[in-house]
Amino acid sequence: MKDSVIFYIFLILVHISCSKNKTDPPLPCQENPSFDLEIKNIFIDNCMSCHNSSTNFAGVVLEDYSSILLNVDHSIEEIQNGTMPPSGIIDDTLISAINCWIQNGMPNN
Numbered sequence: 504m505k506d507s508v509i510f511y512i513f514l515i516l517v518h519i520s521c522s523k524n525k526t527d528p529p530l531p532c533q534e535n536p537s538f539d540l541e542i543k544n545i546f547i548d549n550c551m552s553c554h555n556s557s558t559n560f561a562g563v564v565l566e567d568y569s570s571i572l573l574n575v576d577h578s579i580e581e582i583q584n585g586t587m588p589p590s591g592i593i594d595d596t597l598i599s600a601i602n603c604w605i606q607n608g609m610p611n612n
């Protein structure tokens with residue numbers, strides 16, 4: 504009985520230490536993501552409900568290539584800090600795709 508309690512405590516500690524940490528570095532960049540097929544959809548799915556031309560909290564619009572280009576530096580910071588979207592940090596693979604797109608010069612591809 505005592506052993507199983509210790510085992511559960513161990514599992515909980517392992518779980519906590521493996522949980523997503525806000526300061527994790529971005530995953531390495533392995534490809535050139537397409538703005539049209541990938542990047543745009545990340546912003547549409549996670550950000551556009553609050554950041555479009557009629558509803559734009561903090562004056563930030565993220566709805567098409569030019570508005571995303573304008574706000575991407577600030578946006579990637581907010582995403583990596585876990586402050587945007589307000590519902591919680593988005594998946595690492597999506598953050599990595601945005602970072603790769605930035606590293607590739609933010610093409611409209």
Ligand code: HEC
Pocket residue numbers: 546549550551552553554560561563565574577578579581582587588589593
């Ligand atoms: C549910 C609504 C909502 C969603 C979804 C949302 N935001 Fe925001 N966003 C806000 C609000 C409200 C503010 C202004 C208050 C604040 O800064 O917390 C804001 C502010 C910002 C700012 C400016 C922050 C500052 O301090 O000047 C940026 C950049 C931003 N959001 C980017 C994003 C990105 C990128 C996404 C998607 C990954 C996103 N937001 C999704 C509501 C939202």
